[in-house]
Amino acid sequence: MNDAQRWLEEHGDYLYAYALSRLHDETLASDLVQEALLAAWKGRASFKGQSSTRTWLVGILKHKIADHIRREIRHREISQRMQDDPTSAYFDRHGRWQSAPQPWHIDPERQTDNNTLRHALLDCVHKLPLKQRRVFQLRELAGEPATSICKELDISATHLHVLMHRARLALRACLERHGFTGKR
Numbered sequence: 001m002n003d004a005q006r007w008l009e010e011h012g013d014y015l016y017a018y019a020l021s022r023l024h025d026e027t028l029a030s031d032l033v034q035e036a037l038l039a040a041w042k043g044r045a046s047f048k049g050q051s052s053t054r055t056w057l058v059g060i061l062k063h064k065i066a067d068h069i070r071r072e073i074r075h076r077e078i079s080q081r082m083q084d085d086p087t088s089a090y091f092d093r094h095g096r097w098q099s100a101p102q103p104w105h106i107d108p109e110r111q112t113d114n115n116t117l118r119h120a121l122l123d124c125v126h127k128l129p130l131k132q133r134r135v136f137q138l139r140e141l142a143g144e145p146a147t148s149i150c151k152e153l154d155i156s157a158t159h160l161h162v163l164m165h166r167a168r169l170a171l172r173a174c175l176e177r178h179g180f181t182g183k184r
Contacts, residue, residue, distance in 0.1 A: 004041045011054050012037075015061055022065055032068060036061040117180060124174035132167040135160060 001009070015036065019029035039060050040047075047056055125133060134153065138144040139160075144152075150160050 003044055004037060007037060007040065007053065007057060011057050014054065015057060018058060019061060019065060023068075028068070032064045033061065036064045039064070117175075120175055120178035120180060121171070124171050124178070127174060128167055128170055132163050132170065135163040136167040136171070139164060 012033065015033045016029055019032050020026060023029050023032070036057060040057055043060075047053075051059075125136060128136060131153070135149060135155075138149045138152070139146065146157060146160055149155075150157055153160075155163070
């Protein structure tokens with residue numbers, strides 16, 4: 001009997017019960033126990049025997065469970081962000097435009113005297129997701145430099161640019177719904 005067979009025989013039920021108690025999914029618990037045993041088999045040369053075999057195997061299983069939960073959270077967060085993102089309707093699943101926006105032929109700055117536009121813009125800004133709204137307000141309305149916004153909101157410069165891009169797309173779409181199409 002090799003190590004893997006012995007580990008399965010001696011510790012398999014315990015590992016499965018441990019995984020099941022944390023995941024509440026029999027198939028997933030079984031899969032992660034198999035992954036843990038495979039990882040143990042591949043890394044058996046590094047096991048120094050400073051703990052019991054069961055403790056070592058449970059440690060590996062804990063990492064497999066944590067990795068799985070992290071992947072699930074990332075996937076869930078991405079799915080949720082895509083659902084909540086007002087710009088997601090503009091792009092396909094590969095990030096390409098569904099229908100590219102048309103260029104505006106009016107100067108928005110010259111239109112700021114227009115009370116209707118001002119009210120529509122404020123309404124549209126208020127509808128932005130919180131982080132996009134905050135970034136847009138700080139950058140465009142308060143004129144804050146990007147570096148101070150990044151520091152204040154604890155975000156990277158790349159994230160700032162993504163948030164600004166999404167905010168601008170969402171504002172454009174919202175203004176178009178209010179009748180401001182940018183056409184002459």
